[in-house]
Amino acid sequence: MTNQDTPRIADLLNTAAAQAAPLVEGTDDASLGAPTPCAEYDVRDLLNHLFSVVVNFQALAAKQAPDFSVTPDRVAEAGWRASFEAEAGKLVEAWAAPGAEEGTSGAMGLPARTVGSMVLLDLTVHAWDLARATGRPFEPDPAVVAGLVDEVERMAPMGREMNVFGEAVDLPEGATAFQRLLATTGRDPHAW
Template sequence: MTNEAPPRVGDLLRTAAARATPLVRATADASLGAPTPCAEYDVRALLNHLFDVVVNFRALAAKQPADFSRTPDRLADADWRDHFEAETGKLVEAWSAPGAEEGTSGAMRLPARTVGCMVLLDLTVHAWDLARATGRSFAPDPAVVAGLVAEVEGMAPMARRMKVFGEAVDVPADATAFERLLATTGRDPRARVA
């Protein structure tokens, strides 16, 4: 029995970005006011949040400070779709750099790999939120889901205390691995958006 090293965060982010960025690019301006599975966000706010996460977690990969104190409206720029794709590419590069997964990162001094998995989770579940809000389908790569399961289970108690995750949702026995992951974050994978 071999102990294989887990996939690198940069590789998983590259795979996740390949599924998420086309979804973001194809989001129509007419959809920006639509509700999302995240009660506090409409589509515009969700995209601005995701944009902010991408930019700040790039800094965290380099062990630099991140500023989550405000979320600028990056969608005010007519080229926001191009900018999102460019920033996501920079995020992948940052987490692919030597040493990105080593040591600790962020104000809470969490293990850098855990921090990288946080942005991987956001890029994955918020892509699902966006798809659900805009009537589209989204299925992440199974390798990304597999790479997140243990990390998400480990971070869930802290994330719930910090109100980042909701309470876990019960799912049926035939739920997929991704549906179980969504349920761990407090999302009902089979509910309709209001």
């Protein structure tokens, strides 16, 4: 259960999805093969990963088992840009459902709020990855960043152990909260 001062994950996801969807919508087919800050993904792979995350974390919100065993090529489907926005909307709805933030979430066995923060982080950081890979600006809503900072610090050791975070990047003094968050995940905000 969250206290009155803690924003609901669904509200933060709604904000993050509203910022990510236009980036997906505006991704030109010509850039699908471009590299991204995620060394293992080009733009197409990154978009397919984002789709997979958005769909599977709907199941986790409902305390059901996700299926991360395969990442379908959603970008090959007609209307994939609109489909992403629709799936992101379903993600927000799933996390807004009563009880979604309570207890543990599905097979992960983690507190539901932590799992919700994981998808919020993916949506936010991968929106930055997509923006950088396609030469567009991106600055997430400060409330989303504030909602992630403590959780990302707690998640970082597990993220590194699971190879989803790189080693933290040292930043100069004066780095923004979002730059520090990116650095915690192993991204160098100044390299892109």
